[in-house]
Amino acid sequence: MDAFAAILLSGLVLGSLYGLMASGLSLMWSTLGVFNFGHGVLLALGAYFAWTFTEQLDLPVALAAVLAVVVLAVVGVVYEIALVRPFIRRENGAMLVMVATLAVTALVQSVIQLLWGPQLRRVPQFTSASVSLSGATVSGNQLVALVAAPVLVGALFLVLKRSPIGIAVRALEQNRDHARLVGIRPAAVYVFVVVIACVLAAFAGVLLAGIQFMTPTMGDDPLLRAFVVLAFGGTASLGGTLAGAYLIGLLEAATTYFFGLSWSPVLLFLAMIVVLLLRPEGLIRQRTA
Amino acid sequence: MGGVAAPPADRDTEAPLLSVRGVSKTFGKLAAVRDVSFDVRSGEVFGLAGPNGAGKSTLFNVLTGVPFGPDPGGHVLLRGQDVVGRPGWSITRAGLVRTFQTEAVFDDLSVLQNVRVCASPSALGRRGRVAEDRVREALETVGLTDGDAPAKQLSLVDRKRLMIATAIVSRPSVLLLDEPAAGLEPQDQDQLIDLLRTINAAGVTIILVEHVLRVLRTLCGRMIVLDAGAVIAGGAPEQVLADPAVVQAYLGPGGAA
Amino acid sequence: GSSDSSSSSSSASSAGSAAGSSSAGGDTSGSGGSSGSNAPAARGEITIGLLATLTGTTASDGQGAQRGAELAIKELNAAGGVAGYTFKLRAEDTKNESNDVVTAGVQNLLSDDSVKAVVTGYASTTNFEINNFARAGMVYILGGGTAQTAEIVGKDPAKYPTIWSVTPSYAQYGTGPVDLADQWAAAGTWKPRNKSAYIVTSDNAYSKGISTDLKAYFGKKGWSVVGEQTVPFGAVSDWGTVLADIRSKNPDYVVNTDYQVSNEITFLQQFLQNPTKSLMFLQYGPNQPAWLDEAKASGNGVLYNNLAGVIASDKNPETVTLQKAYQAAYGTSAVDPQAVITYQAVKIYADALKKVGDADKKTEIGQAIGASTTKAAGGTIVFDQQTHLAKAGDDFVPLQSFQIQDAKPVLIAPEKYAGGSFVLPPWFQ
Amino acid sequence: MAIRVLRLLLPWVVFAVVLAVLPGMFTSAHSRLVLIQALLYGVLAVSWNLTLGLAGIFNFAQIAFFGVGAYSSAILVDRTGMSPWLAMALAAVSAALSACVAFLPVLRLRGIYVGLATYVFSQLCIYLVLGQSDLTGGSNGIVGLPDMTLGPVNFYDHNRYGYYCLGAVLLFAVCAVFLAISRSRFGLSLVALRNNEQLAASRGIRRTRQQFLAFVIGAAAAGVAGSYNAFLNSVVSTDVFGFGYLTILLSMIFLGGRSSIPGTVVGAVVITVLNDRLSGTGAWQQVVTSAIILVVLWVFPEGLAGAGRLLWRRVAAMRGRDGTGGSPTDTTAAAVPLEPAAAHRPADHA
Amino acid sequence: MTAMLSVEGLHAGYGRSSVLRGIDLHLDEGEAIGLLGPNGHGKTTLLRCVSGLHRPTAGDIRFQGASLLPLSPRAVLRRGVVQVPQGSRLFPRMTVADCLRLGGAANPDRSARRPLLDEVFGLFPKLQQRSAQLAGTLSGGERQMLSIGIGLMAGPRVLILDEPTLGLAPKVKHELADAIRQLRGRLEALVLVDGDMDLVLRATDRFYVVESGQVVQTGDSVAGADSARMMSLFLGDV
Numbered sequence A: 001m002d003a004f005a006a007i008l009l010s011g012l013v014l015g016s017l018y019g020l021m022a023s024g025l026s027l028m029w030s031t032l033g034v035f036n037f038g039h040g041v042l043l044a045l046g047a048y049f050a051w052t053f054t055e056q057l058d059l060p061v062a063l064a065a066v067l068a069v070v071v072l073a074v075v076g077v078v079y080e081i082a083l084v085r086p087f088i089r090r091e092n093g094a095m096l097v098m099v100a101t102l103a104v105t106a107l108v109q110s111v112i113q114l115l116w117g118p119q120l121r122r123v124p125q126f127t128s129a130s131v132s133l134s135g136a137t138v139s140g141n142q143l144v145a146l147v148a149a150p151v152l153v154g155a156l157f158l159v160l161k162r163s164p165i166g167i168a169v170r171a172l173e174q175n176r177d178h179a180r181l182v183g184i185r186p187a188a189v190y191v192f193v194v195v196i197a198c199v200l201a202a203f204a205g206v207l208l209a210g211i212q213f214m215t216p217t218m219g220d221d222p223l224l225r226a227f228v229v230l231a232f233g234g235t236a237s238l239g240g241t242l243a244g245a246y247l248i249g250l251l252e253a254a255t256t257y258f259f260g261l262s263w264s265p266v267l268l269f270l271a272m273i274v275v276l277l278l279r280p281e282g283l284i285r286q287r288t289a
Numbered sequence B: 001m002g003g004v005a006a007p008p009a010d011r012d013t014e015a016p017l018l019s020v021r022g023v024s025k026t027f028g029k030l031a032a033v034r035d036v037s038f039d040v041r042s043g044e045v046f047g048l049a050g051p052n053g054a055g056k057s058t059l060f061n062v063l064t065g066v067p068f069g070p071d072p073g074g075h076v077l078l079r080g081q082d083v084v085g086r087p088g089w090s091i092t093r094a095g096l097v098r099t100f101q102t103e104a105v106f107d108d109l110s111v112l113q114n115v116r117v118c119a120s121p122s123a124l125g126r127r128g129r130v131a132e133d134r135v136r137e138a139l140e141t142v143g144l145t146d147g148d149a150p151a152k153q154l155s156l157v158d159r160k161r162l163m164i165a166t167a168i169v170s171r172p173s174v175l176l177l178d179e180p181a182a183g184l185e186p187q188d189q190d191q192l193i194d195l196l197r198t199i200n201a202a203g204v205t206i207i208l209v210e211h212v213l214r215v216l217r218t219l220c221g222r223m224i225v226l227d228a229g230a231v232i233a234g235g236a237p238e239q240v241l242a243d244p245a246v247v248q249a250y251l252g253p254g255g256a257a
Numbered sequence C: 001g002s003s004d005s006s007s008s009s010s011s012a013s014s015a016g017s018a019a020g021s022s023s024a025g026g027d028t029s030g031s032g033g034s035s036g037s038n039a040p041a042a043r044g045e046i047t048i049g050l051l052a053t054l055t056g057t058t059a060s061d062g063q064g065a066q067r068g069a070e071l072a073i074k075e076l077n078a079a080g081g082v083a084g085y086t087f088k089l090r091a092e093d094t095k096n097e098s099n100d101v102v103t104a105g106v107q108n109l110l111s112d113d114s115v116k117a118v119v120t121g122y123a124s125t126t127n128f129e130i131n132n133f134a135r136a137g138m139v140y141i142l143g144g145g146t147a148q149t150a151e152i153v154g155k156d157p158a159k160y161p162t163i164w165s166v167t168p169s170y171a172q173y174g175t176g177p178v179d180l181a182d183q184w185a186a187a188g189t190w191k192p193r194n195k196s197a198y199i200v201t202s203d204n205a206y207s208k209g210i211s212t213d214l215k216a217y218f219g220k221k222g223w224s225v226v227g228e229q230t231v232p233f234g235a236v237s238d239w240g241t242v243l244a245d246i247r248s249k250n251p252d253y254v255v256n257t258d259y260q261v262s263n264e265i266t267f268l269q270q271f272l273q274n275p276t277k278s279l280m281f282l283q284y285g286p287n288q289p290a291w292l293d294e295a296k297a298s299g300n301g302v303l304y305n306n307l308a309g310v311i312a313s314d315k316n317p318e319t320v321t322l323q324k325a326y327q328a329a330y331g332t333s334a335v336d337p338q339a340v341i342t343y344q345a346v347k348i349y350a351d352a353l354k355k356v357g358d359a360d361k362k363t364e365i366g367q368a369i370g371a372s373t374t375k376a377a378g379g380t381i382v383f384d385q386q387t388h389l390a391k392a393g394d395d396f397v398p399l400q401s402f403q404i405q406d407a408k409p410v411l412i413a414p415e416k417y418a419g420g421s422f423v424l425p426p427w428f429q
Numbered sequence D: 001m002a003i004r005v006l007r008l009l010l011p012w013v014v015f016a017v018v019l020a021v022l023p024g025m026f027t028s029a030h031s032r033l034v035l036i037q038a039l040l041y042g043v044l045a046v047s048w049n050l051t052l053g054l055a056g057i058f059n060f061a062q063i064a065f066f067g068v069g070a071y072s073s074a075i076l077v078d079r080t081g082m083s084p085w086l087a088m089a090l091a092a093v094s095a096a097l098s099a100c101v102a103f104l105p106v107l108r109l110r111g112i113y114v115g116l117a118t119y120v121f122s123q124l125c126i127y128l129v130l131g132q133s134d135l136t137g138g139s140n141g142i143v144g145l146p147d148m149t150l151g152p153v154n155f156y157d158h159n160r161y162g163y164y165c166l167g168a169v170l171l172f173a174v175c176a177v178f179l180a181i182s183r184s185r186f187g188l189s190l191v192a193l194r195n196n197e198q199l200a201a202s203r204g205i206r207r208t209r210q211q212f213l214a215f216v217i218g219a220a221a222a223g224v225a226g227s228y229n230a231f232l233n234s235v236v237s238t239d240v241f242g243f244g245y246l247t248i249l250l251s252m253i254f255l256g257g258r259s260s261i262p263g264t265v266v267g268a269v270v271i272t273v274l275n276d277r278l279s280g281t282g283a284w285q286q287v288v289t290s291a292i293i294l295v296v297l298w299v300f301p302e303g304l305a306g307a308g309r310l311l312w313r314r315v316a317a318m319r320g321r322d323g324t325g326g327s328p329t330d331t332t333a334a335a336v337p338l339e340p341a342a343a344h345r346p347a348d349h350a
Numbered sequence E: 001m002t003a004m005l006s007v008e009g010l011h012a013g014y015g016r017s018s019v020l021r022g023i024d025l026h027l028d029e030g031e032a033i034g035l036l037g038p039n040g041h042g043k044t045t046l047l048r049c050v051s052g053l054h055r056p057t058a059g060d061i062r063f064q065g066a067s068l069l070p071l072s073p074r075a076v077l078r079r080g081v082v083q084v085p086q087g088s089r090l091f092p093r094m095t096v097a098d099c100l101r102l103g104g105a106a107n108p109d110r111s112a113r114r115p116l117l118d119e120v121f122g123l124f125p126k127l128q129q130r131s132a133q134l135a136g137t138l139s140g141g142e143r144q145m146l147s148i149g150i151g152l153m154a155g156p157r158v159l160i161l162d163e164p165t166l167g168l169a170p171k172v173k174h175e176l177a178d179a180i181r182q183l184r185g186r187l188e189a190l191v192l193v194d195g196d197m198d199l200v201l202r203a204t205d206r207f208y209v210v211e212s213g214q215v216v217q218t219g220d221s222v223a224g225a226d227s228a229r230m231m232s233l234f235l236g237d238v
């Protein structure tokens, strides 16, 4: 029973963290049709700003986090103008954006190292509260992640599903010219999407920086994990992404408990192939219009 | 259900080239095609008309194995062989080739390459010479001269021509055309009619979906009309287009003017 | 003004004066060369190569290594050089230790004729560059990956006269924790319930090697290993399931060989939320200043050990000297373990060079290194002739064991240097 | 006709001559190594371009094929003492076999999902290598592979002259094969599938078969590259599967210009040389390289190949004005349309 | 009196090919004009210029005296100039209802949305039946209706229809022609481009013939219907 509780809690915590990371990625993919390799470094950037605000300016973590998120929102605007807008309409736009974001990842990682140095750092945790469930405990940022992930992603999901901006986002992705004819401003929508993705990344970064040490490359691992999450949960909708994140989280928790964590990618790949064989439409039902 | 029976094949003892038997296709609650049956004889031009959303394109999708939603029901016999359920490429190689309602060509290839890539059933085939002859012939047939032009830059009319060229280069036994005359001005429609006559004369059986009645009347020997997925009339064009059910469902009060 | 001072300093240093120190300060790339014009070629400035991960994930290690080598060179130059030579450093960045980058870095150093020796904390995951250096007859003194080094050199030590490791075999990592626990049990300072141990491993060569050794040694000493978990290499943000397993097994002794600092902090903190009455041993991580800064008092009671780094005791005079110099140069007396390795390596090379007298006689220098005995901050370095590793042991490079007490590390073994003794961790109360 | 053949062959002759002359110009061990790495990256990038560029498949398993090639030849040589040459050939086979597995998800998936699945596949390879440490040396890798030799010639000697030559031959061969493919009906069918899969299917093109072939051929080339890399460094370790390769290769392909073989090769050379020139600058190296890539992407989204084409067009236009060149029967115009739209003015179709 | 919408000396092209070469035309308040001309001679390009999707190289487009050229498509739309594009794929993965909602969102007058929706459903009952279906799965004709519906939802003052009857069955075409005639009453002006010359001439007041990027002929629709030249131009010899 204890083991079950531990696996469940662990899985949920991991799933929440992965969900936060993957949802920004999936948002940009499903709306702009581009894969943002820079997501990991944006996460790191958010963490470093939060660190500067807590350590250099002595602000409380929550305030520092908010400031970091705001800074990253601004970064998001620049990011869109520099990396998405110039390429997205070009032929092979998706690939161009992908490469541009790869390049900017290397660039920003180096800049972080130049500005902040390579020392290991940490941001204080949001809270020292902890919750126990039959012997298993979650505390601090893990707890925050556990609560924040479904709330944030859920809210975003609703916004995209219901609000005019959500419809605009989808319309733009599906037919740019016609969307412009019904009054949608692509630039505004793109900025909106990228800023939201940056904000999510920054928040995940601040959370993570309280759990592990910060390095300029701290976002690489989460990015790769988000890759796996997306492969499994699909990018078709945020709901799918979140579900995929929890699935991976639980799978990881269970496989760690029973086999050691290293096997989860192998199991995932096998699971993926099995799913594919069982479901001819593929992992994610795709509609061919 | 079933609607009006399909026009009976003539008394020829010869078996029909293509025989559609009780084909249906449903999307959720919507029956897009319901129990449609008809025969097409070798060498004829067979018309298919009906209001928008009647299921004409869907029927084509079933005939040519476009994977789409749930599996279709019924049988499609090409020279007695059932092709339902076979993948699209294999149906094409069996001789059933279609065009799409939107003028689809391969945008990154030149005109010549577009036809060449469709020329040989096996893209690694070694019969290079024969295929090149056919490519030239197909382009000549449709009247495209500049083979090096990028397909992306073609005008609408030329795109349609190219689309037909890519379809006939593999010498299909049945050619399915989905609204080839849509968006063409009368002069171009006439050229199209001539082109289809030439193709037909070369021994290709044609099934033609069209809303431009003039084209249907001029070309088709027989036709059927679908409404809400089912056949509501069949026979010679003049007779079908005068059918009150067809007028009611398809032609409207303006009639077949 | 700086170009003036450097040219004057290099001429001064070739004259054997101590004034050269001003140029060796922070300039690692070094402008070099100007001294060669008025001094005989064999008695000019020579270069010591450094392979280090200056950028990328482990950049902080690389910078530590660079600081150590820099400091040693600065001291050597300040003392007027060695055998008429003064030194400068040429650092090659091995980034994320990818083979291509390491090969290129090695080649750069080998093609630079002024490079007479190369040092590193660690350069690649496999230490394959040993073969390149051996083939070129280059002096190469390294630290990490001792198992790989021993594997490569051990096959034919004669082929590697210029390759030496200042770090001893990690074998002691696989025995030290067990021996200590047995001592405490024998002395009655700690009473194991059933001599059960639990081992957590990270999926990498270093951790796996140590865990394998530990497991065998636990068994040999009559312990039962009641549980084992392997986590993937990289950041682990949730230890919940591992800890759940630990709690269900309730062992006497928990050993986590995942040496990554942040993982060990997180592991400890999550363990402390609901601790079992187990001794807690963490491999290597707590040696890093960052670990202590972060853990503070919550680290009290944690055990760890170290084969690299300075001997943490005033009883070792070399430690005091190095700490002072480090403090003066970099503003902290917490000497990075990587810095200790490269610092010692440069010093050992310099001593051998002094003996041989000619920097181009690399094989002789290599042999001189192999025969040398050096009292250093990390202990007395004597090389094993079979594996070319430094010898381990209390009289050589000791395995230092520590316990955190009052948020500070206390050296509890070996006896020779100890500054305190083991106490039961706070969570036993 | 003869002129046509000459025109076709000329670039290849120039290419071969350049490859042959380069080592004579750069003799130092350092620059030789830089050249060799450029060759290696060139081979890998061109091989990747078959799936990524021509077929438009988000194939992230190419690095895995490279790694599989490296590991299988290292294992064969290390465990059985096989000749490196044979091992290199077998590396192609084993990489092609692994491509069969990696292709499984591609059967059903499209677009970026293929990217995700193939990426997971390359992660899987790392775990298999680590897991089978008896065979692969686990995280110790396999160290001390023998040098390649041809008769009495050791490829390591004379500043790795032999490796240079082998790399040059490989690059030349890969470029020639891939150009031939892109001109063949097979290549056309890949483009067709990339453009409009449904239409392609309705024209008798089998997606699975054609894309599978592209995967396997590309993988075999990558396997050979991996093997070459293993012998060059005389080591294999899991870093051959690393993200680093992915990043650097993608930069090369896009800096050079995605569907252009010369562009890709130039991209490989530029990035390799740039990285080398900047290697002493620490973190600045990345900053400068990435900034250059970004600027090139901003200015020439088709990469250096696009820039080259633009330049060529200018030159051609100038020559045209001088009346000294640009004959109306210019056959290169087929590949590089000089005046794309001029011939298709609306009035022509009236 | 100045024209409501006027195009003056408009030049435009794609890359190096010029498509429009000095188009002049005007549209007065209360008027409906038709654009005729062979395929590929620049009608769609002209309309794209008007709605801000394409930047002309020279000339001007003025709406109620003010130039539209510097404006974004959104700003043009806000002025009440609404275009229904030719052969749109629509928004394939959005439902019919969402597509219409999207059109309505462009309408600054919120209170008008509901009645407009009713009006659209009245015009095209099929859309109401299919309102939960994804636009990408509609038949060609249904798509055309939806496209017009989206345009109407924006509350147009001037409606520009680009080939609305393309691919429509005869009956629907007739219905659409009626609908267009009905629409005229509520609109301030209408521009209709269509291949069906008959329909254009019947639904409009004046027509322009665009050929090779220039206006080659203009006239009264009623008179045009009889013009022998028109007949020979477009009907060919049947």
Ligand SMILES: Nc1ncnc2c1ncn2[C@@H]1O[C@H](COP(=O)(O)OP(=O)(O)OP(=O)(O)O)[C@@H](O)[C@H]1O
Pocket: B027, B030, B032, B050, B051, B052, B053, B054, B055, B056, B057, B058, B059, B068, B069, B101, E133, E137, E138, E139, E140, E141, E142, E167
């Ligand atoms: N994938 C699908 N899911 C749901 N409904 C579909 C799907 N595909 C087609 N339909 C519906 O099936 C019906 C038949 O469509 P089809 O495209 O065959 O019509 P059509 O006769 O070709 O009409 P048109 O003349 O307008 O092209 C339409 O009502 C359409 O909305």
Ligand SMILES: Nc1ncnc2c1ncn2[C@@H]1O[C@H](COP(=O)(O)OP(=O)(O)OP(=O)(O)O)[C@@H](O)[C@H]1O
Pocket: B153, B154, B155, B156, D344, D345, D346, E014, E019, E037, E038, E039, E040, E041, E042, E043, E044, E045, E046, E086, E163
């Ligand atoms: N995006 C584009 N890029 C390049 N050329 C284009 C583009 N769009 C249209 N053209 C070309 O511009 C010319 C005019 O096209 P346009 O669509 O304006 O004509 P149209 O009169 O509307 O024709 P149709 O009756 O077929 O709709 C055509 O020759 C077409 O090939």
Ligand SMILES: [Mg+2]
Pocket: B056, B057, B058, B101, B178, E139, E140
């Ligand atoms: Mg249809």
Ligand SMILES: [Mg+2]
Pocket: E043, E044, E045, E086, E162, E163
């Ligand atoms: Mg048009």
